């Protein structure tokens with residue numbers, strides 16, 4: 174049964190693949206080198222993970238098993254303001270240091286050289302690269318909380334233009350993360366205009382997904398309006414009970430903007446918990462400057478921070494809703510809630526959080542239950558939403574699986590099918606369209622549809638069996654039900670098992 178990505182009803186057919194392209198669909202009697210019996214299985218275009226963070230993990234291990242077992246054949250990397258190219262100035266040493274943990278040399282500077290490294294490294298999935306605004310600002314302005322000068326803005330625009338020229342697909346922002354958060358709307362409009370010139374996309378982790386969510390969506394719409402850029406609102410949701418229901422308003426705003434002709438879409442992951450740095454709990458004023466400065470401010474204003482955190486938690490979801498994910502120096506805390514750790518230590522939860530941040534040099538992540546099921550269903554059902562994992566690729570039994578993580582890493586795509594298609598909230602055809610044609614169209618890829626001439630990225634799965642297996646307490650579990658996965662005409666999964674093929678392409682927008 175072919176679910177072709179268009180959203181149209183499934184139909185029965187044979188599919189012939191020639192090299193890396195789909196050659197023919199219908200009743201086919203031609204002889205082939207290899208046959209796949211897909212009887213009783215669904216054949217769909219390979220899933221496109223519109224919100225991935227695999228830019229580094231793919232270099233560490235290109236197998237991307239956590240993704241391919243979900244049926245993903247293309248990943249859009251460099252999201253939320255963070256990419257690995259282009260590198261210049263202070264970022265060279267910084268990235269070099271990050272790579273040391275993985276014993277990787279830093280052998281690129283510009284985006285063209287980065288793509289060359291990706292090609293040499295090979296990958297199980299196709300890779301799309303966005304340029305991180307956070308990276309550009311760190312390179313040019315540093316960590317200072319101020320507007321960019323005209324000269325600095327010109328420099329960021331030039332860096333971005335070169336990267337787009339070399340094949341990057343657009344710009345990503347992470348507007349809650351400093352120093353991305355220090356950018357004015359005007360700065361973002363200027364940069365978005367450069368992206369529009371190359372027909373790229375602007376993906377945005379909004380300035381607020383909580384109390385100021387509506388204003389943040391309005392800002393994204395203004396950016397679309399003033400630059401004519403194609404906008405993708407990342408992992409759309411309303412965080413914190415007091416904000417639940419706000420997506421009704423934001424989706425309506427997006428809808429109205431779309432009716433005015435703006436290309437604004439969004440994505441989501443099908444879970445009720447978020448995952449980000451634990452430092453995201455801290456007040457805005459604490460940031461600015463280098464990490465040491467932030468930590469010093471944390472120590473100098475200890476009681477004030479504790480009071481702030483307690484006040485926020487009493488207003489929002491409590492400490493029992495926050496799980497420590499990655500904590501390099503406190504492996505025994507991983508997977509526990511802040512409340513559980515506090516009980517163990519006989520300490521106050523807020524103190525545990527602040528002390529953990531200091532001990533981990535701010536680099537610790539959390540999983541936080543803060544989204545409502547009703548909101549998730551709303552976002553899932555609109556016809557302009559896509560699916561993303563918001564995660565790096567992981568491979569069990571390797572360095573990429575040695576820390577706790579959010580189950581979305583391993584389960585997002587099958588979970589949409591298992592939970593929301595099988596319960597009839599959305600049809601399989603519509604769900605598949607969100608995972609394939611919609612993101613492909615947004616990016617301008619010749620993928621995401623089952624049509625002659627399109628690249629042969631196909632996922633073949635058992636509709637009964639497909640499901641996510643990763644849980645909050647046990648996230649490192651591959652999804653099941655994908656029987657075959659084909660990337661550019663090559664089998665990556667056969668009979669439910671990943672092969673060693675690395676047939677993904679580095680996709681460039683030029």
Ligand SMILES: [Zn+2]
Pocket residue numbers: 252253347378407408
């Ligand atoms: Zn994000």
